[in-house]
């Protein structure tokens with residue numbers, strides 16, 4: 001069930017590895033029941049990579065049954081120490097396979113290998129270490145002082161089998177954010193990667209086996225959203241579902257939960273994160289973080305700081321600095337090869353997303369007729385889905401570019417005059433994932449932190465996550481939190497016990 005795929009790396013040397021192509025169920029890679037396969041392509045050159053099996057509804061239900069058996073027969077009896085030891089082994093295996101996992105990620109997503117894919121793997125290592133350490137530090141609940149003849153307390157218990165559904169922008173990292181906290185809490189798992197980027201998670205199945213994870217504890221089932229994702233969300237056997245992806249599909253998750261067994265749902269959805277630059281800000285610092293916020297992962301980032309509001313007094317200077325910053329540090333490789341070190345901007349994941357981003361650029365340029373800054377010359381002949389960063393200035397709040405998540409390297413910059421005005425503009429969005437503010441005035445910074453409607457606030461930085469802290473959105477950016485202690489708690493349910501001592 002394996003194939004050997006050739007990958008050319010940075011030095012032009014070929015790397016060969018065994019890429020599993022089957023569904024990973026009960027620690028084995030198996031064909032799908034209907035033999036359906038999905039083709040995956042390299043977004044940096046459009047070349048076909050390989051086809052892997054797609055789980056049907058029947059396969060999905062089988063994976064859930066297997067996970068349920070694994071929970072009842074073995075995993076629910078493991079001690080926190082045993083779970084911690086397994087996560088430790090995974091940590092070391094992930095570290096040992098760091099370069100290969102990064103290579104697979106770059107092959108399948110086009111992310112620049114050194115500046116992006118390896119960062120993803122390094123963050124995954126931090127996540128595993130955090131949750132390995134958390135297994136034996138889970139508190140069991142609270143006790144309550146009530147009547148003398150009663151002992152009342154709460155206990156936290158795993159759900160059993162949990163369904164996890166993840167997107168394509170950080171294929172392995174988004175899986176890691178959910179998977180390791182969920183396992184630490186004592187659940188078994190059925191996880192679906194995006195149909196566009198399933199290779200790295202499938203490969204990770206091999207490491208799960210090598211680490212000695214009991215069969216059925218983690219089942220990886222690639223497939224289409226409408227089939228595999230739907231079968232997970234509609235399952236009556238899952239009491240918990242955790243989803244990362246678009247707000248549109250996040251809403252469907254809630255509907256499907258309601259149509260089936262009202263399972264608990266955690267949602268990490270879209271964003272349209274603002275960056276506000278006040279007149280006293282350190283503009284070099286602001287420009288640098290804003291450029292990172294919109295260019296990292298080519299803007300395919302739920303927390304991309306994609307709309308900038310700048311005080312009118314520093315407006316022009318800030319724009320020049322952002323342009324310069326991007327010119328210096330955010331370039332597409334001259335060879336269009338993401339393994340080549342001279343590029344920090346990768347391609348857009350697929351043709352559909354490419355068309356979506358270029359449509360927004362077209363609307364901004366030709367329908368709304370906004371001022372547009374093209375930082376780089378037009379791209380030469382290339383087969384990949386590359387888009388150079390584009391900045392639109394003096395953008396009105398009503399623009400579709402401000403009201404929608406674009407998910408590409410497209411930045412809007414607008415002017416403001418007063419604090420009250422800018423807070424209104426910032427909060428005028430259906431999203432509330434993250435926000436950044438740049439100022440040296442700590443009173444203003446605290447006021448902004450309090451008034452902005454966002455799950456994460458950065459003061460004088462942007463997109464510098466800390467895996468020990470909760471992450472999630474206000475408004476239509478999501479429900480619930482991941483990472484930190486909440487990354488385990490959200491996979492535990494609370495039971496209240498009333499113990500009559502008479």
Ligand code: NAD
Pocket residue numbers: 165166167168169170174192193194195223224225226227228229230233244245246247248249250252267268269270271301302303405407433473477478
């Ligand atoms: P998407 O919603 O299209 O897909 C996400 C996952 O849901 C995929 O595995 C997909 O196969 C599945 N899916 C799609 N349609 C489905 C359906 N009808 N039923 C069941 N499952 C279905 O999102 P995407 O395009 O893969 O990812 C980009 C989106 O993810 C962006 O909106 C981005 O902001 C969001 N995102 C959010 C966070 C966060 O933490 N808040 C992190 C990363 C990405």
